Amino acid sequence: MEIKNLFPEIIEIKNEELREKVVKSLEKAISLGGWTEEELHRIPFTLLIPELVNSDLSVKISIIDHIRAVTQMCITTYERYEFLNLADNLNKDELIAGGLLHDVGKFVEYEKDPTGKIVQNKAGKILRHPAQGLEIVYEFNLPLSVRQAIIFHSKEGDKIKRLTEVEIIHRCDFLCFEPVRKIYGY
Ligand SMILES: [Fe+2]
Numbered sequence: 758m759e760i761k762n763l764f765p766e767i768i769e770i771k772n773e774e775l776r777e778k779v780v781k782s783l784e785k786a787i788s789l790g791g792w793t794e795e796e797l798h799r800i801p802f803t804l805l806i807p808e809l810v811n812s813d814l815s816v817k818i819s820i821i822d823h824i825r826a827v828t829q830m831c832i833t834t835y836e837r838y839e840f841l842n843l844a845d846n847l848n849k850d851e852l853i854a855g856g857l858l859h860d861v862g863k864f865v866e867y868e869k870d871p872t873g874k875i876v877q878n879k880a881g882k883i884l885r886h887p888a889q890g891l892e893i894v895y896e897f898n899l900p901l902s903v904r905q906a907i908i909f910h911s912k913e914g915d916k917i918k919r920l921t922e923v924e925i926i927h928r929c930d931f932l933c934f935e936p937v938r939k940i941y942g943y
Contacts, residue, residue, distance in 0.1 A: 758794045760784055763821060764857055766828045772850045778897045779854050782861055786893050790864040797821055800867060800875050802860075803934065806941045814873055820863055823933055828856035830929035848902065852922045855906030858899070859926050862890025862907065887913045 760780045761767050770776040787797065801809040801816045802823030809817045831852050838844040866881035866889055880889065890907040902922045909917045910927045919927060 758784075758787070760787075763794070763797070764825060764828075766825060766832070766853060766857060769832060770850045770853050775850055775854055775900070775903075778899055779857050782858055782894045782897055782899070783864075786861045786864040786890070789893065790867070792864065796869070800863070802863075804867075804875070804877060806938055806943060808941050810875070818937065820860065820867075824857060824860055826933050827859065827926070827929045828853060830932060831856040831925055834925050834929065847922060847925075848900075851900050851902045852925060854899070855903045855910075855922055855926045856929065858890065858894065858903055859906045859910040859930060860886060860890070861893055862886030862888070865889050865893065885911075885913070887911050 760783050764783065767776060767779055770779060792800070798819045798821060799814055799816055800820040802818050802820045803809070811817065832849075835844060835847060835849050835852055838847060863886045866877055866884075866886040867875050868878040868881075870876050884892075887908045887910065891904060894904065894907060902920045905914075905917075905920055906923045906926045908914070909919060909923060910930050914923070914927065
């Protein structure tokens with residue numbers, strides 16, 4: 758499985774060391790989860806919208822689609838900040854790395870039940886993907902902003918002072934969730 762083909766946005770990270778750490782983190786999470794490349798496209802990005810899963814167990818928006826869309830929104834946000842002459846305040850590489858890794862824990866939070874349905878596993882229920890994601894990447898010594906994106910992009914970070922890059926990732930993540938939920942009537 759070629760991680761750079763699965764997530765083409767990785768090549769937008771200019772710093773080679775960070776780029777490789779992102780590849781290794783995703784590789785490790787996917788291998789810990791035991792997913793094949795085909796199965797990855799059958800993981801819904803959330804379990805809160807059952808309609809995302811079709812009767813043949815294919816999905817309308819996979820976790821891969823979601824991670825890519827969030828990262829693309831982060832890149833577009835960076836470009837709008839360039840328009841506003843604010844981009845110097847952002848680390849573009851870390852913003853992209855954080856977008857790509859914010860849900861890295863979901864590859865271990867979910868598992869396939871005997872019927873092939875994707876469910877949250879026991880550790881996933883207790884720890885959730887933000888904490889599980891931080892556990893996975895500990896050995897790669899990622900920048901603090903990327904680590905904060907993993908552990909605090911979701912509700913866990915609501916009482917935390919998010920860094921600017923993480924604030925953007927958090928909002929792009931919710932843009933790829935709340936309106937989708939409304940579209941499906943929740
Ligand atoms: Fe997400």
